[in-house]
Amino acid sequence: MPSDVRFSEVRKLLESHGWICGRIRGSHHIFTKDGETPISIPVHRQKVKYIYVRELKKKLEEDGQAGT
Numbered sequence: 001m002p003s004d005v006r007f008s009e010v011r012k013l014l015e016s017h018g019w020i021c022g023r024i025r026g027s028h029h030i031f032t033k034d035g036e037t038p039i040s041i042p043v044h045r046q047k048v049k050y051i052y053v054r055e056l057k058k059k060l061e062e063d064g065q066a067g068t
Contacts, residue, residue: 004047010056014039017060036063 007029011021014031019039022032031039039056041048 002050004049005053007041007043007046007048010041010048010053013056013060 011029014021017033019031019033019036021029022038023030027044028040028042031041039059041052041056
């Protein structure tokens with residue numbers, strides 16, 4: 001199973017596609033983009049579980065935004 005991903009990498013991926021970290025509630029970082037449903041990313045010890053990264057990449061691909 002793939003390991004957890006550093007939050008800084010996830011943040012860079014989202015920001016490169018126009019998402020902004022609008023707020024943080026507890027361990028959840030909420031990213032927003034005009035015209036899109038907000039994305040909530042749970043972060044623990046500066047890591048994001050791989051399952052969330054996989055779902056995020058899937059969403060970006062569906063939106064035609066996936067790059068790397």
